[in-house]
Amino acid sequence: MSFKPAKWPRKLRSQEWFGGTSKDAIYHRGWMRNQGFPVDLFDGRPVIGILNTWSELTPCNAHLRDLAERVKHGIYEAGGFPVEVPVFSASESAFRPTAMMFRNIAAMAVEEQIRGQPMDGVVCLVGCDKTTPSLLMGAASCDLPTIMVSGGPMLNGYFNGERVGSGTHIWRFNAAVKAGDMSIEEFTAAEASMSRSAGSCNTMGTASTMASMAEALGMALSGNAAIPAVDSRRRVMAQMSGRRIVQMVKDDLKPSDVLTKEAFENAIRTNAAIGGSTNAVIHLLAIAGRVGVDLSLEDWDRCGRDVPTILNLMPSGEYLMEEFFYAGGLPVVIKRLGEAGLLHKDALTVSGESAWEQVKDVVNHNEEVIRPADRPLTQSGGVAVLKGNLAPLGAVLKPSAATATLMVHRGRAVVFEDIDDYKARIDDPDLDIDETCVMVLKNCGPKGYPGMAEVGNMALPAKVLRKGITDMVRISDARMSGTAFGTVVLHVSPEAAQGGPLAVVQSGDFIELDVPNRRLHLDIPNEELAKRVAAWVSPIERPTSGYAMLHHDHVEGADSGADLDFLKGCRGAPVGRDSH
Structure with missing residues (x-):
């Protein structure tokens, strides 16, 4: 069967590999054809x-x-x-x-x-x-x-007649076990219903x-x-x-x-x-x-x-x-x-239609699931971006998953230097903590963990859970699973591993959270904060090989997307020089 390229509105990029009868084109087509592809698949389509x-x-x-x-x-x-x-x-x-x-x-x-x-x-x-x-x-x-x-x-998952959400109920059931309200046998039995x-x-x-x-x-x-x-x-x-x-x-x-x-x-x-x-x-x-x-x-x-x-x-x-x-x-x-006037209706989509054209005629079949605007789940949703002397470059909180009474709060900090410190001490009966405190976790950002793990939604201490408390203010430079919930301040930037103010918070300091005014404040004198930052020494060792080193050296902060600095920008997809 002879090879004759088909007509297309313009020359396609793939024809730089497969088009024509040159040695290179025959080389590329020939190897692909060992999978049984007919030659006309390479005809310019x-x-x-x-x-x-x-x-x-x-x-x-x-x-x-x-x-x-x-x-x-x-x-x-x-x-x-x-x-x-x-x-x-x-x-x-x-x-x-x-x-x-x-x-x-x-x-x-x-x-x-x-x-x-x-x-x-x-x-x-x-x-x-x-x-x-x-x-x-x-x-x-x-x-x-x-x-x-x-x-x-x-x-959907179901356990004992209850609707079970994957991820979300991991946190809820785990808290119930720590509080003594659920047995470990029940927890393990629920496992099969979470991902069915x-x-x-x-x-x-x-x-x-x-x-x-x-x-x-x-x-x-x-x-x-x-x-x-x-x-x-x-x-x-x-x-x-x-x-x-x-x-x-x-x-x-x-x-x-x-x-x-x-x-x-x-x-x-x-x-x-x-x-x-x-x-x-x-x-x-x-x-x-x-x-x-x-x-x-x-x-x-x-x-x-x-x-x-x-x-x-x-x-x-x-x-x-x-x-x-x-x-x-x-x-x-x-x-x-x-x-509601909250959509750029003319935005183009991959369908070729505008954002509005493809949704203007859809129907809501359940207003308990997708509620009308006058009966929302939360009146002010979105992501709250907080700033202050504890997060000069910003931090985030999800209001729809938080407790309304904690959105304005002042509490004593209980500090965990890293995730291992948290795991070692959180359920110690002698830990000086109650529900009014603010839990602070350091060194879990893009450089610190490394990679910025989903550990920001720290489980509460068992002794607090046993009192029937289900939420406390928690602050970290980590992320939180989207399946999780609570009054959790995340992505504090600059992160602790970069010497941001979070790195020098001490147990006993008081922290003020004011979500309506988008404020996150460490309540110590400016002079004391500057003194602590000047004396700070990084506890994070720089990796010396592999991707871990590349990541450590080039990852940006959470406030700008935590990408590698040299990957920003659209570089296009030019056809390179063929070496065959």
Whole structure:
């Protein structure tokens, strides 16, 4: 069979590898054909890379190989050539010291795989929470046509007749065991009910939040975020996304066309409306940095502060992702934002339609799950950005998951120097702590942990839990799982490992939290604070090899997205020189 390139509106990037009859083209096509691909697949049709984060050690993504096949069907139907490419998969449930440490290397690996291989467009198959931002970051850096496809949340869990949210009930049941209200046997029996199907967390944890952010940004088809992993409509979404990416290549519709400042503002307001994870703050800042959009913590407070949380979903509310989908999913929330004048309606999406066009006719099927604007879960949702002498560059708190009576609080600090110190002392009966105190955890930021682990939602001392107390003010430079809850101040910047004021807080100091006025204050004289900072010596040893060293030397603070400094900016995907 002879090779004759087909006509396409423009020369495709992949033809630099596969087009023509040169030695190099025959070399590239020849090796690909050992998989049984017909020669006419290389005739000039778009080559679509399906970047698959499938891994059996990433449980949320373990079903993505099936979805990849559905994406392939769609690509073939639309006249494209799909190629499945495994990429770095960071699981929050298994990676140590924390998956967040590897988000940036995953993004770097994805970027180089796109840049160095013959792809004209990209479908990102994602699920567990770090896979969504890492693939978005890598794709944004290359700026080839890209569409996101999420794996979807798992089915609802039930235990003893109670609706059980994955992640959220881990914290609740663990606290109940420490308080003596639940036996360890009951806790272990509940394990099977927490994760009873394929998919990511069924609460509004970071996985569901980031799936929602991808959709709100316009980088996924409308409705993508909430379809359960095992619902047949998830497969349909994958197939339709496969069809759509081929047209996106034809139209040359790139991430830079979609990821505008207006798109990020839409996502921030959506995050407020759904009670999304504070982790979205770091991830969106990092994604914006890759595409060259000027986004800051101040934008989070400005855009999200007056947006009511209308989604009644754990950990802030009572329902789970299944009910969210049945109620109409994220399109209903985005429509509500548009009706309230809180949406940039003309923002372009990967569908080719505007943000408003694709949601204006959707219907809310359950107003207990997605509440009307006059009956929100929290009147002022969003992410509160706090500043003060304890957090000069900012810190964040999620009001919808906090206790209203603790939003203005002054308490005595009980300090833990690192996570090991916390674990060693938290349940010591002699620990001088009560419910009025402020728990402070240091050295758990991007450099300190290393990687900024989800340890900010410190479990309360057993002796406090036994009194029936369920929340205390907690402050750290760490992150918190999106499935968790409480009056928890996170991402304190600069972090303790960089010598920020958090590093010199001492037990017995008084700390003032004033969320309405966005203030976080260490109540000591300025002279004393300066004296302590001047005398501070870092307890963190610099790694001397491997990725840990690269990460330590180049990771930025949480206030700017915790990306590696040399990865910021869109570098494009030029075709390199062929060495064969």
